[in-house]
Amino acid sequence: MKSLIVLVACLVLSEALIRVPLRKSKSIREIMSEKGIHLPYTDPALKYHPEILATSTIEPMSNYADNYYYGVISVGTPPQSFQVLFDTGSSNLWVNSVYCNxxxxxxxxxxxxxxxxxxxxTSQTFYLPYGAGALSGIFGYDTVTLSGITITGQEIGLSTNEPGRTFxxxxxxxxxxxxxxxxxVGGQTPLVDTMMQRGLLQENLFAVYLSSNGNSGSEVMFGGVDQNMYQGEINWTPVTAETYWQIGIQEFSIGGQETGICSQYGGCQAIVDTGTSTITAxxxxxxxxxxxxxxxxxxYxxxxxxxxxxxxxxxxxxxSGVNFYVGPSDYIVGQNDYCYVKIFPTYLPAQNNQPLWILGDVFLKVYYSVYDRANNQLGFASAV
Incomplete structure (x- = not known):
């Protein structure tokens, strides 16, 4: 059925959906810990410094252990397939390449x-720092296919060096x-911007659903929202800086008691980041x-x-006047005698010196999120 929908989209330019299925995986820290290697804590906020026409489509994502969520794209002609992390906390597209040993x-x-x-x-090189690692590479152009939608001449990074253990x-x-x-990095055009510029999307937005408790069904939808993945209404809040998906927080409460941490600074800022598995406070x-x-x-x-x-x-x-709740079952994980809190500190303030949060997958498993580029706003609704 899904292939039929894609075929119809390609032939008649109708209301097909671009759905990217996502998988989820354990965090780097958890994987290394199972191997007896305990990574030192690294502030996730460090990464913040440094033609087939269709209307909309949903790509399923894979989910393992409620951490990283990733799905399949293809690059080149004939297509070569890759699992990629869909990351709202960065803007470049890159894949491993044979240039890297x-x-x-x-x-x-x-x-x-x-x-x-x-x-x-091209001869243009790049260096990309992330919260838990970095890599170097070289830019090129090629055809990228996303759930049956073909984007020709897309700028893409090819890794030439991925040092350390992270990746x-x-x-x-x-x-x-x-x-x-x-x-x-490098002034490259993000894939979503290419799709927007070429009129490939019914609406200039995308939406993310992250499943929890090891369940399948995670997805990112380009060009629309999937009403099957949320309940109630979508509550909107403006983007405060057109860099990351950054929004304002009026107040933060613990157990129903306001902390004053945001109000005393005139508000907090938060970066909504699918590439961070935790909440960072x-x-x-x-x-x-x-x-x-x-x-x-x-x-550790x-x-x-x-x-x-x-x-x-x-x-x-x-x-924006709406309370969003994250319960202990969302931010505490583990079993038997070892449970840990999926909240870590960040020591970097926002640009205006307001306290900075990162609302990662712990938050995004609770709320369906909609990233509206047309109106520079971000929406949340209760996930199913």
Whole structure:
């Protein structure tokens, strides 16, 4: 049925859906911990510094262990397939390539430009820092296919060096950035912007549903919203900086009690980031927050709690006058004698010195999120 929908879209330019199915995977920290290697804590906010026509389509994403969510795209002619992380916290598209000989590259699928008749090379190099790692590469142009939609001449990065351990254990072969073009390294045009410029989308927006509890069904939809993935109304809030998907938070409450952390600074800022598996809190609130939860920090920088306790507080984010709740079952994971809090500190403020949050997958599993480029706003609704 899905292939039939794509075929109809290609032939009659009707109301087909661009759905990208997503998978989910354990975090780098969890994978390395299982191997007996404990990574030091790294502030996730560090990464914030440095023609077939269709109307809309949904791409399923894979989900394993409620952390990284990734799906399939194809690059080149004939197409070479890659699993990529759909990341609203960055703007570049890159994949592993045969130009790279580090273990992180050779242990994943590698793009071979010599096997693509549509590849165009450039001499422009790049360096991309992320919260947990970095890589170098070279830019080129090629055809990218996303759930049956073909985008010709798309700018794409090919890795030439992926040092360290970070990308060795990841289940994906590259990253597809979904943030604004202003932060694209090398001045490259993000894939979503190319689709918008060519009129490939029914609406200039995309939406993300992240499943939880190990369930399948995660997806990113381009050009519309999937009404089957949320309930109630979508609540909108304006983007405060057209860089990342950054929004304002009026207040933050613990167990129904306002903390004043945002109001005393005239508000907080938050970056909504599908590429961060946790919630990251401003360092000004961490001590009070962890004390309220009853968490203790271990030698690896993780905040741990007693799994046998159950009276943990609900966290509330007030955004454009609407309260969004994150319960203890959302932010505490683990079993038996080891449970940890999926909230970490960030020490970097927003540009206006307001406290900075990162609302990662812990938040986004609770709320269906809609990223509206046409109106520069972000919407949340209760996920099904």
């Amino acid at each position: 580090t273990q992180a590259c050779t242990s994943h699928t590698q793009f071979n430009p010599q096997q693509s008749s549509t590849f165009q090379s 060795i254990v990841t289940p994906f072969d590259g990253i597809l950035g979904l943030a604004y073009p202003s932060i694209a 401003p360092q000004q609130i961490m001590s009070k927050l962890m004390s309220s939860i009853g968490a203790q920090q271990n030698s 920088g993780e905040y741990v709690v007693n799994c046998q306790e159950s009276n943990y507080p609900t966290l509330t984010f007030t955004i």
